[in-house]
Amino acid sequence: MSAPLYAGVDLGGTKILVLITDEHGEVLSEDRVPTHAADGPDGVVARIVDTVRTAGQRASVDLAAVHAGGVSAPGPIDAELGEITQPPNLPGWHNVPLARLLHEQLGIPFVLENDANCGCVGEHLFGAGKGYRSLIFLTVSTGIGGGIIVDNRLYVGASGAAGELGHLIVSRTGPVCGAGHVGCLEAFASGTAIAARAEAAIAQGRLPRTARLAEHNPPLTAETVYLAAQQGEEEAYGIIQEAGSYLGLGLASMVNAFNPEAIVLGGGLTNMGETLLGPAVDTARKRSFAQSFSDVRIVEGELGERAAALGAVAVARQRHAEAAETDSATREVPSGR
Numbered sequence: 272m273s274a275p276l277y278a279g280v281d282l283g284g285t286k287i288l289v290l291i292t293d294e295h296g297e298v299l300s301e302d303r304v305p306t307h308a309a310d311g312p313d314g315v316v317a318r319i320v321d322t323v324r325t326a327g328q329r330a331s332v333d334l335a336a337v338h339a340g341g342v343s344a345p346g347p348i349d350a351e352l353g354e355i356t357q358p359p360n361l362p363g364w365h366n367v368p369l370a371r372l373l374h375e376q377l378g379i380p381f382v383l384e385n386d387a388n389c390g391c392v393g394e395h396l397f398g399a400g401k402g403y404r405s406l407i408f409l410t411v412s413t414g415i416g417g418g419i420i421v422d423n424r425l426y427v428g429a430s431g432a433a434g435e436l437g438h439l440i441v442s443r444t445g446p447v448c449g450a451g452h453v454g455c456l457e458a459f460a461s462g463t464a465i466a467a468r469a470e471a472a473i474a475q476g477r478l479p480r481t482a483r484l485a486e487h488n489p490p491l492t493a494e495t496v497y498l499a500a501q502q503g504e505e506e507a508y509g510i511i512q513e514a515g516s517y518l519g520l521g522l523a524s525m526v527n528a529f530n531p532e533a534i535v536l537g538g539g540l541t542n543m544g545e546t547l548l549g550p551a552v553d554t555a556r557k558r559s560f561a562q563s564f565s566d567v568r569i570v571e572g573e574l575g576e577r578a579a580a581l582g583a584v585a586v587a588r589q590r591h592a593e594a595a596e597t598d599s600a601t602r603e604v605p606s607g608r
């Protein structure tokens with residue numbers, strides 16, 4: 272039998288990225304196209320199918336040789352059913368059985384998992400989390416997502432919704448997160464939160480440099496605030512550091528609750544380096560149990576833009592192996608007696 276190949280699909284609100292990989296996550300080819308989410312499910316599913324075919328051709332791979340595929344999609348999803356439930360950034364998608372549709376059209380069995388869990392499994396199997404039995408993955412970008420690996424397995428919880436680490440409560444009061452809760456980590460430390468803090472300061476006539484940069488290159492984002500901070504705007508620097516210290520409160524809770532071997536930090540905001548992560552790690556050290564903190568390695572993710580698609584491959588590989596195990600276990604059960 273030839274070495275198994277996999278297809279990984281990262282379905283995002285703006286782009287679709289497809290990878291064909293070997294079983295070690297080595298990328299043989301990739302292709303990306305815009306999602307055009309407004310076309311609705313039919314158009315987008317057709318585009319995913321085309322993109323997988325193109326990626327297959329680029330790698331000179333017959334799709335019949337692809338063992339399994341995985342799709343990383345924005346939540347909420349039903350991983351068990353392989354259905355996209357009703358994601359906010361894919362308008363018109365209600366209970367779309369994406370895994371089944373792709374299986375029918377490509378002849379490859381597909382699994383579906385949410386993007387943060389894919390990022391987590393990807394870093395665990397192929398990236399910065401390789402070799403750790405227990406780890407927490409945290410992705411910090413416009414929102415904050417996460418995933419939890421316990422004893423080498425993704426922890427999914429009672430209904431598949433575990434790992435919402437952006438919604439750890441770090442304050443009794445404060446701003447409201449994307450899901451409508453008060454005091455969530457995401458409402459203090461995400462890119463959206465940093466931009467909102469800056470907007471409020473600008474409205475009061477402060478942050479002149481950030482304001483000027485945003486005027487030249489709208490919209491105002493966390494990256495704008497970071498750029499102003501790099502150019503010497505003290506208050507912009509302070510806003511990012513404060514977000515970092517809230518991030519640290521979240522990290523401290525994770526360290527105390529899970530005593531993980533590693534925390535892998537991904538997402539665009541990690542590009543801010545020490546400015547954000549310095550206060551985060553400092554706060555985490557001060558606010559967690561000393562032994563647990565000394566046991567944990569806090570590292571940056573290695574998979575970058577491909578994290579979700581490689582994670583989808585990792586999830587597909589894992590489920591494929593489990594299914595094969597179950598199959599052989601079923602066959603090994605002695606019949607009656």
Ligand SMILES: [Zn+2]
Pocket residue numbers: 437438448449450451452453455457
């Ligand atoms: Zn929340």
